[in-house]
Amino acid sequence: MIILTVDKTKDWMKEIQQRMADNKDQLTALDQAIGDGDHGINMARGFHEVVAKINHATYDSVADVLKSAAMTLMAKVGGASGPLYGTAFLKMSLAMQGKEVDQDVFKQSINDAAEGLQDRGKADFGEKTMYDVWKQVSNFLEEEDVEDWHGILEVCQATIEDTREMTATKGRASYLKERSRGHVDPGSMSSFYIFEALDEVLDLEA
Amino acid sequence: MTQKVGIIIVSHSFQIGEGVKVLIDQVIEDVPISLACGTEDNDIGTSIEKIQGAIEQVASDSGAIIFYDLGSAKMNAEMAIELLESSSIRIAEEIPVVEGSYIAAVESNLGKSLEEIMSSLEKIKINM
Numbered sequence: 119m120i121i122l123t124v125d126k127t128k129d130w131m132k133e134i135q136q137r138m139a140d141n142k143d144q145l146t147a148l149d150q151a152i153g154d155g156d157h158g159i160n161m162a163r164g165f166h167e168v169v170a171k172i173n174h175a176t177y178d179s180v181a182d183v184l185k186s187a188a189m190t191l192m193a194k195v196g197g198a199s200g201p202l203y204g205t206a207f208l209k210m211s212l213a214m215q216g217k218e219v220d221q222d223v224f225k226q227s228i229n230d231a232a233e234g235l236q237d238r239g240k241a242d243f244g245e246k247t248m249y250d251v252w253k254q255v256s257n258f259l260e261e262e263d264v265e266d267w268h269g270i271l272e273v274c275q276a277t278i279e280d281t282r283e284m285t286a287t288k289g290r291a292s293y294l295k296e297r298s299r300g301h302v303d304p305g306s307m308s309s310f311y312i313f314e315a316l317d318e319v320l321d322l323e324a
Numbered sequence: 325m326t327q328k329v330g331i332i333i334v335s336h337s338f339q340i341g342e343g344v345k346v347l348i349d350q351v352i353e354d355v356p357i358s359l360a361c362g363t364e365d366n367d368i369g370t371s372i373e374k375i376q377g378a379i380e381q382v383a384s385d386s387g388a389i390i391f392y393d394l395g396s397a398k399m400n401a402e403m404a405i406e407l408l409e410s411s412s413i414r415i416a417e418e419i420p421v422v423e424g425s426y427i428a429a430v431e432s433n434l435g436k437s438l439e440e441i442m443s444s445l446e447k448i449k450i451n452m
Binding site for chain 1 (some may be wrong): 336363364367368369370371372373394395396399400402403
């Protein structure tokens with residue numbers, strides 16, 4: 119069964135943009151606690167640019183939409199979330215190249231995105247980064263039937279909660295060492311909005 | 325005569341980049357140095373496109389070295405290199421920008437190779 123089409127992928131990006139705009143202040147507050155405080159602005163700006171780019175363009179494939187989104191994020195986001203989210207969407211795009219996106223292709227694309235993030239950020243699991251969320255979602259998709267998209271959200275939420283008690287060893291938060299504990303990782307939170315937006319889109323009747 | 329090894333400074337701050345270049349320009353005149361500092365609007369941050377442009381400014385067969393200030397600058401530098409598919413560009417990992425670029429400029433001016441400069445830089449690694 120085809121789960122993502124060009125139109126649905128465009129809608130996914132719009133849903134992400136909406137969530138980043140709505141939660142800009144929350145992401146900023148999280149990032150002010152343990153980072154440099156620009157995550158909310160960067161994510162809102164980045165996805166605003168993505169939607170502006172893809173809205174009026176025509177695409178032949180889901181892969182092309184995601185590639186366009188990736189390139190825009192890399193170009194327009196000044197902080198670490200640019201290359202990281204850019205890498206994630208680019209890896210998804212590469213996994214979908216020349217294919218219709220069914221469950222298996224989608225699972226593979228999330229797996230590749232998680233690997234790409236690990237590679238780009240040099241992060242391992244449990245280092246209080248967005249990679250934790252992507253890796254857990256990837257694991258969940260490996261084990262479960264993807265009919266149950268809502269399960270992804272529970273996985274994300276549990277993982278975000280796990281990051282709260284971790285000590286950051288990567289990224290700007292790592293300078294705070296154990297003082298980073300007690301705070302949720304901002305990148306995990308913005309990753310949650312990406313999967314929440316996906317859930318929203320996949321629930322719509324095709 | 326072979327080209328001298330180029331130097332690219334990638335900093336989150338436009339002013340840091342300008343300052344480092346002024347400092348090096350005082351002692352070294354003819355080493356190719358380019359800057360990719362700040363975002364497109366010169367706000368705090370880094371830009372892959374700016375880095376690509378800076379690489380193209382100083383790239384030659386002799387190669388070039390990228391110095392960066394903080395983690396996400398390094399990520400953007402890696403992506404810029406991947407997108408350009410250039411094999412002669414190296415990233416000075418965990419090397420302080422001021423000291424590193426200064427040493428590299430002096431050595432490049434003496435006609436040292438990319439590998440020779442990279443191994444000199446090893447001595448000033450910082451453990452973050």
